[in-house]
Amino acid sequence: MSSISIKKISITELATDAVVNAANSRLAGGSGVCGAIFREAGWAKMEKACDEIGGCPTGKAVITPGFDLPAKFVIHAVGPIWRGGNSNEAELLYGAYENSLKRAIENDCHSIAFPLISAGIYGYPKRQAWEVALRSCRDFINSHPDYEIDIIFAVIDDGILALGEEVKEKLDW
Numbered sequence: 001m002s003s004i005s006i007k008k009i010s011i012t013e014l015a016t017d018a019v020v021n022a023a024n025s026r027l028a029g030g031s032g033v034c035g036a037i038f039r040e041a042g043w044a045k046m047e048k049a050c051d052e053i054g055g056c057p058t059g060k061a062v063i064t065p066g067f068d069l070p071a072k073f074v075i076h077a078v079g080p081i082w083r084g085g086n087s088n089e090a091e092l093l094y095g096a097y098e099n100s101l102k103r104a105i106e107n108d109c110h111s112i113a114f115p116l117i118s119a120g121i122y123g124y125p126k127r128q129a130w131e132v133a134l135r136s137c138r139d140f141i142n143s144h145p146d147y148e149i150d151i152i153f154a155v156i157d158d159g160i161l162a163l164g165e166e167v168k169e170k171l172d173w
Contacts, residue, residue: 023056025055046074059092131171
């Protein structure tokens, strides 16, 4: 049976089939979650793999090996930059999660760890980011009842963890 959980842990420590990188559209190494994933995977190896792909549109996702991470794969999902909520941000963010899960199934991944995409330097309001993230993952599980996948949200901040649990509780599961 598929599941969704939220844990206080660095995403780079999880031995899931895949971890998701909160990527930019150039797939360039950055700061925050992206920088941590590049560092732990092996910056040069990850940079080379991403350069070969060449980029990824907002709302979409691509996959690379996990290299030196405990995870087999890294799925690079490009979330939207928050522009006030009237520039299709919710649809693009929903798509980033949905497309990440599609890449997971295509690569026979049955466990995946997500950060809270777009809620860092991209400025997406955290409560709204949680609502979109959890709804997208729940919808995906419901539309793929025969595919078992464990979805973990990895966060390192107590406040974001508590907010995620609160939003998860309020959603109609």
